Amino acid sequence: MQKKALKQITLYCDGSSLGNPGPGGYGGILQYQENRKTYSGGEAHTTNNRMELLGVIEGLRMLKEPCKVHIVSDSSYVVKAINEWLQGWVKKDFAKVKNVDLWQAYIEAAKVHTIKASWVKGHAGHKENEECDLLARAEAEKFKERQ
Secondary structure: OOOOOOEEEEEEEEEEEOOOOEEEEEEEEEEEOOEEEEEEEEEEEEOHHHHHHHHHHHHHHHOOOOEEEEEEEOOHHHHHHHHHHHHHHHHOOOOOOOOHHHHHHHHHHHOOOEEEEEEOOOOOOOHHHHHHHHHHHHHHHHHHHHO
């Protein structure tokens, strides 16, 4: 029986925090071939790193089947953690690691997928990154207005 090839998805995401901590938001784009879906959300009191990571988690949770996912983010924290640090953090049971709850949620959301992450420079004209930044900032502003 031949194994079905995994769909290749690109997940663009960004996070924003107005104050760090402060009101925050995330925004993302899931792209499969010519199809794309945007998403966003936020929290009243959070940090930029938490929103960057939550943007990845929420995007992965939207996928309905195992996929080959290329995460594109301007967060070196998220990209380096996914590509380099996470295995070591798990081995040491997340000792002295921040955002453990979200890293555990990431592991759960990511476990059925094949993932690689790439860093892009933020605010440098990368079309999808700029769009994600606008989505994230708009969510953060919503929470700021409620305060």
